[in-house]
Amino acid sequence: MDREDNLNEANGTKAYAKSLLNYETGIDLNSVIDCESNETVDLEKTDVRKQLVPVLGMEFETEEDAFEFYNAYAYTVGFSVRKSKAHKNEDDKLMDRLFVCSSEGHRQKKKKCDPNVESHRAETRFGCRARMQISCGRSAKNYKVIKFIHEHTHPTSSPSKTHFFRSHRNMSFAQKVEADMADSSGIAPRESVEFMSRQVGGRQNLGFIYDDYKNYLHSKRTREIKLGDTGGVLEYLQKMQLNDPNFFYAIQVDEDDLITNIFWADSRMMVDYDYFGNVVCFDTTYRKNKEGRPFAMFVGVNNHKQTVVFGAALLYAETTATFSWLFDTFVKAMSGKKPKTILTDQDAAMAKALFEKWPQTCHRLCIWHIYQNAAKQLKNVFENFNDFTKEFSSCIYDHEDEDDFLYAWNNML
Template identity: 50%
Template sequence: MEFSSEDTAHMVYSKYAGNHGFNIRKQRRTKKKKEDEKVARILYVCSKEGVRKEPKVNRSYTRPITRCGCKAHMACYLQSSRRYKIVSFDQNHNHELVRTPMKHLLKGNRAVTVSQKQHADDAEMSGISAKATIEMMSREVGGRENLGFLDKDYRNYIYRKRMAEMVKGDAGAVLEYFQKKKEDNSSFFYSMQLDEDDMITNIFWADDRSISDYNLFGDVICFDTTYKTNDYDRPFAPFVGVNHHKQTVVFGAALLYDETTESFKWLFETFLGAMSGKQPKTILTDQSAAMANAIVKVFPETKHRLCVWHIYLNAAKNLSRIFHGPDQSAMDFGKCVYDHEEEEDWLLAWNDMLNKHKLTENTWLKNLFEVREKWAMVYGRHTFTADMVSTQRSESMNSILKRYLKSSFDLLTFFKHYERVLDDRRYKELVADFGMMHTSPVLVASVEMLQHAEEVYTPEVFTLFQKEYTVIGDYVAKKKSKSEMMYEYNVSYRGGAREHLVKYDAANQMIHCSCMKFSFAGILCRHALKVLDKKNVRRIPPTYILNRWKTPNEAVKQSIGKRYSHICRTFREIASVAAEHIELTMCADKDAIELLKKLEEKKKDLVRANKWMPDSLEDKLVEEEEDDEDVPNVRGIKRKNPCGRPKNQKDRNHGRFKSVLEKKNRGTSKSSSKARAKKKLFQVLIYIICFWFMSIFIKM
């Protein structure tokens, strides 16, 4: 018998051993003196060949003895034909051979196949543990013994794969990942900031879907840096917002080196660059002086609001002595956050609260008062926040990230798992879109106003609208004044003392309520709806239907930029199906060319019929510049100085104020689980208080 190569010889003997019930070992290879180094003689033996040598130093072996001087072997010699011929073969063993039910444990019978490797990769990316994956794979083949490998083989495979990725180095792997993304889709955007030593400091990236989502829903963004990647101790900073279903959408993400004004400035400028320079209307963040400085510089037209959620957490910490006391200080503080429509009333309430709870000298409250315009609802009623009064969105984004990401991940794994987060978010949107197409919400009464709302709004927004509309029967509108077509009403709940002033201009169908719900939430309030009802207005005036809450069909009627984003989504779906099979690709390709011809014809018709109007300049799509940028010459990823801030940090003074909770969080890493449970309970309580206030004060 002859073999073409050393590998074939090894494979054949190994298979033979597996079938017969023993393990093999490669004993000796004799190299030929010259001749391109092909091995001249190979000897395979039974793994029980020889005897264990006595240790040179006096120590006891922990591994059990396997050798018993077995003589079974196969020896091959290289022929002039350059093939290996078996020159000696002994099939007799001096020990028992492994019987069938245990044979799968032999080395020769074990290997992770290509398809199993694919399975393992998918499972790893889905965050499924090795143990669970092996269990599932065994069930598929009817038991462990049919699996073809042992747990340790599987773990070795995963380990070797990770090692191979690590060889490239974090920076190399990250760079390769981004380039691959860019190759797959040229609209993928990424940018890295390098320091003077070519080390990566800050990274920002966004895919085409994020960019088109921003075009549609980027009027309000939440930005938060609470989540830290452990390996590099870098803040992970996602830009998130809400879509037409009021679901969280991600507009892009950054890994920051630090939280200085410089870093934030670079990030916001890069973000603007990726988003064709479109500034958001409102940005919600945590309290950070460095961030605030950067926002003023880069987003001069944007309203900056502070996240009420963080303020609450900090209040509970700083005022803990009295916050949980019996004298309603939490309630009074909540009123100062959410309540009041007039600044005068608010200032009175604030002073009352300080005096009542003896807090006039409290420094934390003094500082908070300084920035009141950024958080007190009385100053924020005219600022559109898509009904997100806090960075609750990034907060929930944080809890989502924690579910998907582990602190032990290296950067590359982090990026890959972050993609899963995006995929899942987008899948949820798809499901919601599907739901919208196939079902319609139940109207509490078949009145024209609700029918109209159902037509134009997505189900989630319709539900909110309907909630406002159904209670108008409980409100009393008293006419205050009337001049020409202008009406003024005082609207109150069942004629109570608390009144909201609603002004209605019948000529232009313009309505304004002092609660300003439309300004910050984007839907009309019950008070305005009450007055519209009184004036026999049966449909929502067009000014009060925001594009961002419309169903996609309605949204198509919007500006060129939004139409572009909308059509991109449709074609993305077509492309993903078309790519599944060559025949589908060809079919799509053919029809696409037809479609293009049809569109050109239609365009000509429109021009002939004088219906062709170029869109306004601001709506013109920004032409993408030819991207022939060189790949950055990166040396590595900048690691943090273990003690304190890096020495070349210029912006020391603008460092971020760490909130008390964050400081506390760092300390708790070693604390007992009891303390953690206590903290969790505390956070849940804050949640409840927060939402309770929101429901009481906003919807009144």
């Protein structure tokens, strides 16, 4: 092979490495500079992974370029990275930065041994020493790698699990646009994520997890709320209170004066709850069109088997903290009376808040949600056996006595 063939092979390998990095991390290798030749790093070897290993003396134009390069290396090895210590000069210029494995250091003992914490998070810090440090002299323009340790004190992840790490999760611009469209159309976040994962051949190729999707929607909705909206909502609620002196409302706002949660109940709701509030159904299935905010309702049944509303709320996020505030507020509005039984969907955050705030209340799952979940999990059975749908529905809805239900259930099986 002559010199021209060698050069063509090297250029081809270099282009392949660039496309690989751009596909996985968005890194432009033109920003990676060889400190001796002042040229971009030469990727002449066929093993691309070796070219991602940091080398002492390697230079980068910016701190972000260095982080992206080290993060790309971490992706191939199987660990997550984070930014650690840094120093700046009197002109606020970054002089050095340390990038470490996410398992670096140890959890603080006071958090680890706090007796007030019922459920501790899994241990993720193992004192790992893997790191890369960059430094820039006062007269230098580029950042140079001055330290690199590749050994880990813990097993690294397999390639199929690497996408779960925080530093490798990111929603692309196209994915955010698709999320906005799905949200404005009223498509539930979980269904939207499932559809997007199928488009790319599995969740391992998606680039983010379900929590990232929900966090993006929450931050988007928060940005869309204008500061003046808080005053507008307050004005409306105060107007309702003038018309009904017993009208109760409560709102939560964050440090930026943005509304987070709203609850209200009028005098008719309070009277109905006093008579028929032993059993309450709490549901957040409904959505408020474009904003997509969960519309939560406390409902029950009166002595004529008619549905009555005990209270309503607009929420920003279905978290344990949100539900805890809501349950406290509901009890306050209802003069301290708690329901004997509450029916909800299968939301884990809701269940945790109920356990903490209403421990004496019997918590059961709504039969409608149970049926819908069963229909989803037993889709093939529903489609292939015509009699199953009728018999299953009869078991769920037609038997109030336990013995009758068990008899019908066993006959169906």
